[in-house]
Amino acid sequence: MDLALTEEQRAVQKTAREYAERRLMPAAHARDKESTFPEAELRELGDLGLLGVAVPEELGGAGAGVVAYSLAMQELARGDASVAVAVSVTNMVAELISRMGDEGQRTRHVPRLVSGQAVCGAFALSEPQAGSDPAGLTTRAERTAGGWRLTGTKQWITSGDRAGVMVVWAMTEPGSGHKGITAFLVEGGAKGLIVGRLEDKMGLHGSSTAQLVLDGVEVGDDAVLGGVSGGFRLAMMALDGGRIGIASQAIGIARGALEAAVRYAGERVQFGVPILKHQAVGNMLADAATWLDAATLMTLRAAALKESGQSFGDVAAMAKLFATEKAGLICDIALQVHGGYGYTTDFPIERACRDVRVTRIYEGTSEIQRIVIARSLLARAARDGR
Numbered sequence: 001m002d003l004a005l006t007e008e009q010r011a012v013q014k015t016a017r018e019y020a021e022r023r024l025m026p027a028a029h030a031r032d033k034e035s036t037f038p039e040a041e042l043r044e045l046g047d048l049g050l051l052g053v054a055v056p057e058e059l060g061g062a063g064a065g066v067v068a069y070s071l072a073m074q075e076l077a078r079g080d081a082s083v084a085v086a087v088s089v090t091n092m093v094a095e096l097i098s099r100m101g102d103e104g105q106r107t108r109h110v111p112r113l114v115s116g117q118a119v120c121g122a123f124a125l126s127e128p129q130a131g132s133d134p135a136g137l138t139t140r141a142e143r144t145a146g147g148w149r150l151t152g153t154k155q156w157i158t159s160g161d162r163a164g165v166m167v168v169w170a171m172t173e174p175g176s177g178h179k180g181i182t183a184f185l186v187e188g189g190a191k192g193l194i195v196g197r198l199e200d201k202m203g204l205h206g207s208s209t210a211q212l213v214l215d216g217v218e219v220g221d222d223a224v225l226g227g228v229s230g231g232f233r234l235a236m237m238a239l240d241g242g243r244i245g246i247a248s249q250a251i252g253i254a255r256g257a258l259e260a261a262v263r264y265a266g267e268r269v270q271f272g273v274p275i276l277k278h279q280a281v282g283n284m285l286a287d288a289a290t291w292l293d294a295a296t297l298m299t300l301r302a303a304a305l306k307e308s309g310q311s312f313g314d315v316a317a318m319a320k321l322f323a324t325e326k327a328g329l330i331c332d333i334a335l336q337v338h339g340g341y342g343y344t345t346d347f348p349i350e351r352a353c354r355d356v357r358v359t360r361i362y363e364g365t366s367e368i369q370r371i372v373i374a375r376s377l378l379a380r381a382a383r384d385g386r
């Protein structure tokens, strides 16, 4: 099994790391405090090819593959998780359109997304009453003479108030459950698209999370992505891949926190020695480093499977479950190692603890990942007869 990175993967990793250290880390605290959306940074990331790492080159992406994308996400999240989440959604939307869109949709939207010209993308699936169970969504799309009229409310939409291009899921055949859902491409600023409440969150303050009201948004037939009634499959496909992005985000946040904790433990002296020399502190850091390594390997494996066109949904769910749960524990250990100072905003650890928490919730909660994994165990047992 070859665990070595290719030259191209290393180059993407280096570009993302250098950008994160030069442009993201120094301003992450201020962005968090002032809830500043990273618009300039997203454009710069577009120029660097980091908004579409896994998107094909002919559509303006870097064409560097899913492993490179995971590595880039880890580095960006280490720099600022708020920026990383906007990047991950943009990449997910661009990938979905490049894979499932027709020629017109691909050439119209994908280059704008990955260059940063559209600022970023948004993925509008969740609704106030439909989160873990998106088949229960109630946004309606009704036929008009020239296309469709969308009416309903979307909830929790990352970058929903900023995105130039979004995918919106709506019911085209009410009463048919998940079989009646269709995905539509909607441009930011479309008539009837109203930005409602912006959530006041625990963390990720540099990322905006919007409620979107679709008050009779009119779109043409050319806005249907992946065919009428094909929307649910599209959403599940995008979320399978998206989970690699969220696992990578959790790893990046945890890595930054662990590095800070190791640094601090080497400098902070109590009882006459650096606290790292107290075995209880060393043990906590050893556990954290072990979990981080395992999470990274699991996530890169899921990325490699996706990249090579193999089935990866259950492996991505396992990677997301493990990486996000352990990342929460790693950040907590990092805070503990900082003692009282860790509980203040003078150190970046409290922000890491707040930012990492949501990785266990979005793109499928930990409980939903377990359902995905258990279903695949059952399917495998039935197939293999064991």
Ligand SMILES: Cc1cc2nc3c(=O)[nH]c(=O)nc-3n(C[C@H](O)[C@H](O)[C@H](O)COP(=O)(O)OP(=O)(O)OC[C@H]3O[C@@H](n4cnc5c(N)ncnc54)[C@H](O)[C@@H]3O)c2cc1C
Pocket (backbone or CB within 6 Å): 089, 122, 123, 124, 125, 126, 128, 129, 130, 131, 132, 133, 155, 156, 157, 158, 159, 201, 204, 209, 358, 361, 362, 363, 364, 365, 366, 367, 368, 371
């Ligand atoms: C900051 C942020 C950004 C987000 N960005 C986006 C976005 O860009 N686009 C988008 O579409 N959505 C987005 N979401 C929504 C996110 O995906 C949902 O919050 C998530 O899927 C959970 O849905 P819910 O909040 O409605 O919780 P619910 O589905 O109501 O779940 C509540 C609790 O019940 C548990 N639960 C539910 N069903 C089951 C079950 N069958 N078995 C066991 N436990 C269960 C859940 O695990 C959870 O613990 C975002 C959310 C947040 C907080």
